[in-house]
Amino acid sequence: MRILGVDPGLTRCGLGIVDAAGARRVSLVHVSAATSPSTADTPARIGRLADAIERVLDEHRPDAIALERVFAQANVSTVMGTAQISGVVMLLAQRRGLPVTLYTPSEVKAAVTGEGRAGKAQVGYMVAKVLGLTEVPKPADAADALAIAIAHAWRGAAAPVGTGGTTAAQRLWAEAEQAAKRRR
Amino acid sequence: MRILGVDPGLTRCGLGIVDAAGARRVSLVHVSAATSPSTADTPARIGRLADAIERVLDEHRPDAIALERVFAQANVSTVMGTAQISGVVMLLAQRRGLPVTLYTPSEVKAAVTGEGRAGKAQVGYMVAKVLGLTEVPKPADAADALAIAIAHAWRGAAAPVGTGGTTAAQRLWAEAEQAAKRRR
Numbered sequence: 001m002r003i004l005g006v007d008p009g010l011t012r013c014g015l016g017i018v019d020a021a022g023a024r025r026v027s028l029v030h031v032s033a034a035t036s037p038s039t040a041d042t043p044a045r046i047g048r049l050a051d052a053i054e055r056v057l058d059e060h061r062p063d064a065i066a067l068e069r070v071f072a073q074a075n076v077s078t079v080m081g082t083a084q085i086s087g088v089v090m091l092l093a094q095r096r097g098l099p100v101t102l103y104t105p106s107e108v109k110a111a112v113t114g115e116g117r118a119g120k121a122q123v124g125y126m127v128a129k130v131l132g133l134t135e136v137p138k139p140a141d142a143a144d145a146l147a148i149a150i151a152h153a154w155r156g157a158a159a160p161v162g163t164g165g166t167t168a169a170q171r172l173w174a175e176a177e178q179a180a181k182r183r184r
Numbered sequence: 185m186r187i188l189g190v191d192p193g194l195t196r197c198g199l200g201i202v203d204a205a206g207a208r209r210v211s212l213v214h215v216s217a218a219t220s221p222s223t224a225d226t227p228a229r230i231g232r233l234a235d236a237i238e239r240v241l242d243e244h245r246p247d248a249i250a251l252e253r254v255f256a257q258a259n260v261s262t263v264m265g266t267a268q269i270s271g272v273v274m275l276l277a278q279r280r281g282l283p284v285t286l287y288t289p290s291e292v293k294a295a296v297t298g299e300g301r302a303g304k305a306q307v308g309y310m311v312a313k314v315l316g317l318t319e320v321p322k323p324a325d326a327a328d329a330l331a332i333a334i335a336h337a338w339r340g341a342a343a344p345v346g347t348g349g350t351t352a353a354q355r356l357w358a359e360a361e362q363a364a365k366r367r368r
Contacts, residue, residue: 088275091234
């Protein structure tokens with residue numbers, strides 16, 4: 001299954017595509033960050049980002065979209081633009097019949113690092129490990145988009161099992177790291 | 185000029201179209217409220233509302249869109265959905281080459297009633313007066329959408345002149361009420 005992860009934003013919108021084959025095998029297909037100039041008006045910025053997202057959808061034809069869930073209590077100065085772009089991503093998905101799944105930042109961090117409060121650097125490190133990359137994708141929005149896609153690839157399996165809420169995620173972490181080592 | 189006013193919302197999205205001819209002459213073309221069930225997931229709700237908005241655009245071919253500006257400090261439980269729909273409206277406008285202008289609720293109230301802190305009832309009353317309607321359009325989202333369209337029709341002229349910030353708006357109020365009386 002091919003998954004597009006989207007880290008929505010009006011200034012930079014992270015786009016990361018992975019192919020997921022079987023349990024732990026995920027590989028990089030595409031990573032980029034669509035941008036729009038803060039000097040343009042909001043409708044023009046939204047149109048520009050939508051065009052960039054559609055080009056990626058056209059080129060790589062993902063089967064599903066995983067999108068970061070936006071919260072109103074986040075940074076007020078950027079949250080409205082983020083929500084607007086997330087609405088646009090949902091519409092583009094809907095128009096193409098693609099399922100959209102929303103993940104909170106904590107869910108994504110927990111899935112890829114085993115820790116819901118992991119920092120950006122840790123998430124980037126694990127994204128590179130899991131995908132067998134020698135460097136962390138830049139900018140951070142692009143790495144985050146890949147993390148969201150990986151979280152979706154691992155969904156279900158990441159649900160809490162056993163006694164601790166992060167047990168499954170921690171097990172996935174170890175498995176993913178093993179898989180990454182084997183790949184090199 | 186034909187103007188579509190949009191009061192964005194995920195549960196109810198007010199849509200009001202007016203034709204503006206010359207200085208104070210505005211007339212009703214269309215008013216409705218697109219709805220989506222809160223039981224559906226957000227992408228499905230957004231797709232449904234976008235379809236309804238596109239049907240109105242196809243049928244009435246407005247020349248411009250006036251959209252309520254959403255603030256993060258508004259009601260947190262609804263503001264994210266409102267921002268998502270506003271992003272979708274901007275995209276639909278952009279794809280059709282229609283200019284979008286954003287108005288704050290205070291700007292709309294000031295334009296149609298002369299008072300930026302006017303209540304819903306006062307806005308509805310003035311919308312009915314200005315358009316020569318015998319009743320206030322319902323639901324409130326629909327009346328608000330018409331108020332936004334009227335505010336756009338009157339833009340520029342509503343800028344403060346003379347000594348008081350609301351002097352111009354108050355003058356428009358009187359002129360609009362006169363025009364409404366003449367029409368009946």
